[in-house]
Amino acid sequence: MMRLLVFLACFLSSVCVHAQHPLAFATREDYAGVRSQLGRSLLLNGSFTEIKKQVDPWLGRDIDVPTPKDPAGGYTHEQHKSNYTLLFNSGLLFNLTGDSRYADLVRRVLLKYAQLNPGLGNHPQATSSSPGRIFWQALNDANWLVYMGMAYDAVYNAIPPADRQTIEDGAFRPEVEFMTRDLKSWFDLIHNHGVWACAGVGIVGIATNNADYLDMALYGTDKKGTSGFLAQLNGLFSPDGYYTEGPYYVRYAILPFYVFANALSHARPALNIFGYRGQILRKALEAGLQQTNTDGRFLPINDALKEKDYTSNEIVTAIDIAWAAYGPNEGLLSVARRQNRVTLSKGGAAIAAALDAKKAPTSYPYRSVEYTDGAKGEEGGVSILRAGKGSDLTTVVFKYASHGLSHGHYDQLGFSLFDKGAEIFTDYGSVRFIGIEQKFGGRYLPENKSYAAQTIAHNTLVVDEKSQFDGREEEAEKYHGEKLFSGLGTGNVQAVSARDDHAYPDVRLQRSLYLVVLPAGRKMVIDLFRAQSQTVHQYDQAFPYSGQLINTSFRYQPSTSTQKPVGAKNGYQYLWKEAEARVGDTVAQVSFLNGRSFYTVSTLVSDSAQVFLARTGANDPNFNLRREPSVIIRRRGVSPTILNVIELHGSFDPIGELATSSYPAVSGMRLLVDNADVTVAEITVGKDVLLIAQRNVATEASAPQEALVNGKMVSWKGGFGVWVNGKVR
DSSP states (O other): OHHHHHHHHHHHHTOOOOOOSSOSSOOHHHHHHHHHHTTTOHHHHHHHHHHHHHHGGGTTSOOOOOOOOOOTTSHHHHHHHHHHHHHHHHHHHHHHHOOHHHHHHHHHHHHHHHHHGGGOOSOTTOOSSSBOSSSSBHHHHHHHHHHHHHHHHHHGGGSOHHHHHHHIIIIIHHHHHIIIIITHHHHTOSSHHHHHHHHHHHHHHHHTTOHHHHHHHHHTTTTSSSSSHHHHHHHSBOTTOOBTTOHHHHHHHHHHHHHHHHHHHHHOGGGOGGGHHHHHHHHHHHHHHHTBOTTSBBOOOSSOOTTOBTTSHHHHHHHHHHHHHHOOOHHHHHHHHHHTOOOSSHHHHHHHHHHHHSOOOSSOOOOOEEEEOSTTSOSOEEEEEEESOGGGOEEEEEEOOOOOGGGOOSOTTEEEEEETTEEEEOOOOOOBOTTOTTTGGGSBOTHIIIIITSGGGSBSEEETTBOGGGGOHHHHTTOOOEEEEEEOSSSSEEEEEEEEEEEETTEEEEEEEEEEEOTTSOEEEEEEEEEEESSOEEEEEEEEBOSEEEEESSOOEEOSSOOEESOSSTTGGGEEEEEEEEEEEEEEEEEEEETTEEEEEEEEEEEEEEEEEEEEOTTOTTOOSOOOEEEEEEEEESSOEEEEEEEEEOEEETTTTEEESOSOOEEEEEEEEESSSEEEEEEEETTEEEEEEEESSOOOTTOEEEEEETTEEEEEETTEEEEETTEEO
């Protein structure tokens, strides 16, 4: 009874920290379980052996702890990163082998940091309002705290009390006080930086038995709960697990979320952190994995580096912890198989055993999904339409979410397309060569804001050559898109429609995307883009794509000897105008080849338009941008309704020198009805006639609808109806 009363007093007053080390990354019982599995699992053994290979050469050797001076990619930056990884792994090996040399390595290096850290000022390469001390930005210092805190906790019992005091006062205290005092507003920010900061300070609090640190990490520097780790869990995820900065950044933030939650589950189990907010961390991980392509790469929304995939260390760690916290999950098992390594933890050992015992699914169970955005799910969202299976999977990504904090882009109603594992219609992602010192110290390059974030770099509508919200983050953060209707599933027709009323001052935008599989199996995306205004504007629809131009249905004037940029600002200055055409009263078509498949954009031009074939690279003397092509279709008018069809067709066999179905099948496109309430479009595809009818206002899914088309009444239910040759598809 007394033990229970003491525990409750500790929890309710938040002044006690469980002092049974280790408990930050794993407990004694967890390590005992891992030890018992070593020798039984090839995957677990391989992961254990790989870490030993990295750590053992440094046993008994001096480890450099240099005075910080270099930006990302430079020697001191990389050495300090290497140090915290080395110490974390050494702490794991100490608990699994009992070899005191691993604990001594951690002790010796942390004593060096205890000498270094008290004398550090802001990093000499700091360029932001959140400078670091050990690294150029405080975010990296928070990374250091996370891993060093877990390393210290892992060997805590093997370090003499005097050395522990030196380490806690010299290595950790200066960093914690720097973040929670000097960078107080940054620490309390609801942002991925804040997540790392809270995790770092909180894990150090657990490792050093410091309840003050832990309470600040949980509830903010003022301990009122408006900031801190719980506020991060409340503010950065929608109720269904969508992370507001996008999938690339949930990949980065998921590690501190999971490792700190894991530590809390040991140190403050009464919090039930893995059950918090309806198991929000489970939802977040699964949502993040659904937002990957079949090659495991994260869908490029906002500031994304396209090379990152779910084999990254962050996802390996999160999956292993999730397996232990939430139980077995076949989908996670498929990802773990491709990761081909596990953490030396309870969950990692369990996954390794499961992979030994059964054949893992060949791929993650992708499906069509929708995610709301915002803490209450009231700030737009992202819809992902999928058709096909395995290597033949087609994925349409439609973004109508909030801006995405400081990593957001100006692309309301933006679209991208993936097919057969390749990105077809592209989102640029970010302009950054992370870890490469020669490229602006590994930081985001200037072109990240001036091109990659601008509207013209995305597949959406640009009005008067201006980016949405005039390219102002503080304005964009006020608004979000609004879904009008959707119909997802595994059928032959999937659709989503959303609107935005604020991206441009006097233009209301609505975009509807349909992923349709025709009776013969041909896939296509129908794109209806409506712009409503009271005055004349220039409307540019850009189709950045990946592939080699094959053919156009119109003649163009190429710029073979000299080239000029398409425009002067808002991202246009980075696009070379490689060719130009004028088209009118036609279906204009552009076909290109990606890998072994053909793709064609067909656009209805009922009056006149200009077409630009463009490519990034203008005004880029440092070659910071990838050279990527784009088709830009320009119209002038008051309130155009733009009808596009994207065909996925044919194949090319370079070995057999054979191309099949390389020409598009779309031969006719018409808008039969178009008003504020209803739009009806007709598309002729070979011998098939495709009819699409939609409501242009929000409507209930079961509400009966009708429209008079060519003298006949067409009826459907909900937001849309699709017919092929007069039959409901």
